[in-house]
Amino acid sequence: MQGERKFFNEMLDEAGNPRPAYANLSRWLEDKPLNFLSRKSREAETIFRRLGITFAVYGADEATERLIPFDPIPRIISAAEWRKLSAGIDQRVRALNAFLHDIYHRQEIIKAGRIPADLIIQNDAFLPEMVGYSPARKVYSHIIGTDLVRVSENEFYVLEDNTRTPSGVSYMMENRETMMRMFPELFQAHRVAPVEQYPELLRQTLESVSPDQSRSDVTVCVLTPGIYNSAYFEHAFLADSMGVELVEGPDLFVDEGKVFMRTTREPKQVDVIYRRIDDAFLDPLTFNPDSMLGVPGLFDAYRAGNVTICNAPGTGIADDKAIYAYVPDIIEFYTGQKPILNNVPTWNCSREDDLAYVLDNLEDIVVKEVHGSGGYGMLIGPTATKRQIADFRKILTANPSNYIAQPTLSLSACPTHVASGVAPRHVDLRPFVLIGDQVRITPGGLTRVALKKGSLVVNSSQGGGTKDTWVLED
Amino acid sequence: MLGRTASSLFWMSRYHERAQNIAKLLEVAYRTAMVPHSGQNDMGDWRFALASSGCEFGYSEKHGEATPRGVITYMVFDKDNPSSVRTCLETARNNARAVRTGITAELWEAINTTFIEFNDVSPQSITQDRLPDFLAWISQRAHLFRGALLNTVLRDDGYYFSQLGNFVERADNTARVLDTQYWVLLPDNDVIGDGSMERHQWSGILRALSGHRSYRFAYPHAKLKAFNIAEFLILRKEMPRSLAHCYDWIDDVTEDLAQFYGSREPSIDMAAGIWRDLRETEMREVYQTGLHDFLTDFIGRNNAFAAQLSKDYNFA
Numbered sequence: 001m002q003g004e005r006k007f008f009n010e011m012l013d014e015a016g017n018p019r020p021a022y023a024n025l026s027r028w029l030e031d032k033p034l035n036f037l038s039r040k041s042r043e044a045e046t047i048f049r050r051l052g053i054t055f056a057v058y059g060a061d062e063a064t065e066r067l068i069p070f071d072p073i074p075r076i077i078s079a080a081e082w083r084k085l086s087a088g089i090d091q092r093v094r095a096l097n098a099f100l101h102d103i104y105h106r107q108e109i110i111k112a113g114r115i116p117a118d119l120i121i122q123n124d125a126f127l128p129e130m131v132g133y134s135p136a137r138k139v140y141s142h143i144i145g146t147d148l149v150r151v152s153e154n155e156f157y158v159l160e161d162n163t164r165t166p167s168g169v170s171y172m173m174e175n176r177e178t179m180m181r182m183f184p185e186l187f188q189a190h191r192v193a194p195v196e197q198y199p200e201l202l203r204q205t206l207e208s209v210s211p212d213q214s215r216s217d218v219t220v221c222v223l224t225p226g227i228y229n230s231a232y233f234e235h236a237f238l239a240d241s242m243g244v245e246l247v248e249g250p251d252l253f254v255d256e257g258k259v260f261m262r263t264t265r266e267p268k269q270v271d272v273i274y275r276r277i278d279d280a281f282l283d284p285l286t287f288n289p290d291s292m293l294g295v296p297g298l299f300d301a302y303r304a305g306n307v308t309i310c311n312a313p314g315t316g317i318a319d320d321k322a323i324y325a326y327v328p329d330i331i332e333f334y335t336g337q338k339p340i341l342n343n344v345p346t347w348n349c350s351r352e353d354d355l356a357y358v359l360d361n362l363e364d365i366v367v368k369e370v371h372g373s374g375g376y377g378m379l380i381g382p383t384a385t386k387r388q389i390a391d392f393r394k395i396l397t398a399n400p401s402n403y404i405a406q407p408t409l410s411l412s413a414c415p416t417h418v419a420s421g422v423a424p425r426h427v428d429l430r431p432f433v434l435i436g437d438q439v440r441i442t443p444g445g446l447t448r449v450a451l452k453k454g455s456l457v458v459n460s461s462q463g464g465g466t467k468d469t470w471v472l473e474d
Numbered sequence: 475m476l477g478r479t480a481s482s483l484f485w486m487s488r489y490h491e492r493a494q495n496i497a498k499l500l501e502v503a504y505r506t507a508m509v510p511h512s513g514q515n516d517m518g519d520w521r522f523a524l525a526s527s528g529c530e531f532g533y534s535e536k537h538g539e540a541t542p543r544g545v546i547t548y549m550v551f552d553k554d555n556p557s558s559v560r561t562c563l564e565t566a567r568n569n570a571r572a573v574r575t576g577i578t579a580e581l582w583e584a585i586n587t588t589f590i591e592f593n594d595v596s597p598q599s600i601t602q603d604r605l606p607d608f609l610a611w612i613s614q615r616a617h618l619f620r621g622a623l624l625n626t627v628l629r630d631d632g633y634y635f636s637q638l639g640n641f642v643e644r645a646d647n648t649a650r651v652l653d654t655q656y657w658v659l660l661p662d663n664d665v666i667g668d669g670s671m672e673r674h675q676w677s678g679i680l681r682a683l684s685g686h687r688s689y690r691f692a693y694p695h696a697k698l699k700a701f702n703i704a705e706f707l708i709l710r711k712e713m714p715r716s717l718a719h720c721y722d723w724i725d726d727v728t729e730d731l732a733q734f735y736g737s738r739e740p741s742i743d744m745a746a747g748i749w750r751d752l753r754e755t756e757m758r759e760v761y762q763t764g765l766h767d768f769l770t771d772f773i774g775r776n777n778a779f780a781a782q783l784s785k786d787y788n789f790a
Binding site: 049050052226232233236239247248251261262263264 | 478582
């Protein structure tokens with residue numbers, strides 16, 4: 001169907017020699033017998049299943065709890081590469097938070113003509129309820145997962161900013177835990193920056209945005225939709241590793257503008273809620289009245305300044321796919337600097353010219369829903385059949401403003417365990433960023449890998465797997 | 475601690491205990507049905523298992539006549555049966571998942587592994603000859619659960635609620651097993667009975683409550699006797715499944731709970747009352763009240779205690 005696309009191999013250079021960061025790993029891989037990795041993969045799977053590290057797949061009747069395939073070969077990022085990445089991420093998340101504060105207040109960026117007013121005001125992700133409200137420390141998006149892809153030695157692109165409720169951090173932690181159990185000798189041969197501090201940093205971040213900054217005994221909780229949510233394991237994992245309560249909507253109630261947990265004894269006031277439910281379900285009195293997951297009156301308590309909700313309601317505007325194209329402008333506008341990390345060039349199908357170009361080039365590009373996620377409802381031109389392209393053309397023409405398009409990026413590939421041994425497979429990277437009293441970026445993040453040869457879809461809901469991601473220290 | 479967490483810990487333990495009790499009842503039915511005995515048709519032992527676990531009505535609605543295969547499938551694997559081993563293990567695990575933050579990794583692994591391995595077993599593969607091993611495995615897993623709980627869980631309110639779930643369920647189970655065949659345990663049988671029929675039924679009851687061997691130690695010089703068996707299973711606190719043992723434990727735990735929270739709720743006095751009555755009652759008096767009436771009253775008080783507990787501690 002398609003020729004082998006050229007791609008950047010993270011382990012081997014053009015001559016087939018290992019790059020410096022991969023030198024040790026490459027030698028180690030060569031020493032191992034063929035069945036070694038198969039055995040280790042099975043071992044890892046047993047560990048994951050026993051610990052209950054599973055995710056749910058919506059719409060799948062059987063086996064509602066599945067494991068995300070885990071690839072036992074780590075992905076390695078050098079210290080120098082990481083320095084540049086983290087500087088770029090730092091710049092980006094600060095700018096996005098400044099943008100959120102601005103559009104819910106004076107809207108300078110619109111007045112300056114850098115972004116069309118309609119794109120903000122008419123956007124479903126813009127919450128009028130948030131206008132004029134300033135959360136603690138003016139931080140809106142406290143937990144961000146920046147999706148990055150690499151296309152060459154020095155080129156990284158930001159695919160998505162995930163400023164709402166990014167998930168996957170528990171896999172970053174458990175992948176590392178599993179790797180350390182299985183390959184202690186590899187950790188002795190490398191200086192791998194640790195990730196285990198994440199829960200502690202998350203807790204510090206959440207405590208730092210408590211509404212009452214004078215108090216030190218801050219009560220934090222994690223709000224989950226419950227055990228049937230696809231990311232429930234992660235919710236429990238985070239609450240547990242931070243040492244805070246994992247609550248469901250009915251465990252909380254609002255009294256005189258304050259939020260309390262229902263305990264076995266006296267109700268306990270809550271200061272900071274790390275919520276893992278969507279805006280629409282937060283509070284049936286303010287948003288979706290049918291929500292059984294939320295807490296009636298929560299939003300009023302929030303507006304009254306008695307509780308901090310993390311991430312803030314209304315942050316979805318910052319990772320909206322229609323806004324995405326403007327992020328470079330957003331960075332320049334609020335920081336006065338050039339963006340360190342590139343955006344992927346993006347066509348906005350609501351613009352006539354862009355749509356015409358997209359329709360002419362469907363075979364070569366990727367088309368995504370503006371509000372979609374999880375790899376659903378998208379077209380990857382180069383790997384799609386004629387039939388799929390024809391079908392998608394109809395859907396796109398019917399509702400162009402629902403779509404954006406991007407060139408098909410040639411994602412970098414990392415050595416991955418496959419049936420025939422070890423082979424390069426395409427990867428992306430989601431580092432996890434915490435924003436509170438300071439910006440904290442955990443070195444590495446979650447690497448997702450497309451296990452099928454040639455595939456560029458890394459989503460776990462579409463058969464992708466994960467890898468442990470190592471940032472080497474100097 | 476969240477009220478919902480307390481509730482989940484309570485029910486996690488209750489359902490684990492129930493799964494084990496169901497397995498035990500089936501083990502006994504299987505064993506006793508192999509022994510020839512007169513006066514009772516061959517399905518009596520299986521119906522005893524159904525009745526003691528409160529599954530009789532649900533079973534006959536669905537299947538009609540009891541058959542060994544039907545009873546095994548219904549009580550072990552049937553998703554529609556709220557008391558099947560499968561349902562109990564699944565509900566116990568769901569409760570444990572809901573409080574992942576409140577239980578230890580060891581305890582979670584015990585629960586989760588049981589569930590995963592149980593689900594890998596197809597009902598068809600459990601033929602009659604494989605049943606005893608499978609039931610023994612369920613029992614062992616329940617022991618592992620309890621061991622992990624006792625050995626790894628912090629002695630705080632969460633521990634107390636999980637203990638209460640365990641012993642409320644056990645007391646309920648023991649009382650129901652006794653009540654299902656209470657007439658077998660009337661002292662009249664000691665006079666007129668002592669035939670093979672009575673021995674068969676008595677040892678069935680003892681086995682269902684894991685007291686077959688320990689009875690011999692508790693009553694070294696006596697034959698199997700209705701009076702002793704009833705006393706053993708109701709009033710002797712050294713018997714780990716007796717009503718007295720359950721309430722001795724419940725009373726300790728509720729007192730600890732009162733101390734932990736620094737306040738005395740109505741459920742704590744209820745537990746103390748039930749324990750006092752068991753402690754101060756003699757078997758003779760139980761028979762005077764009427765064994766059936768005594769057991770019915772106990773089951774009611776045990777339920778009322780559980781209801782009051784969930785009210786006092788905001789089980790959501």
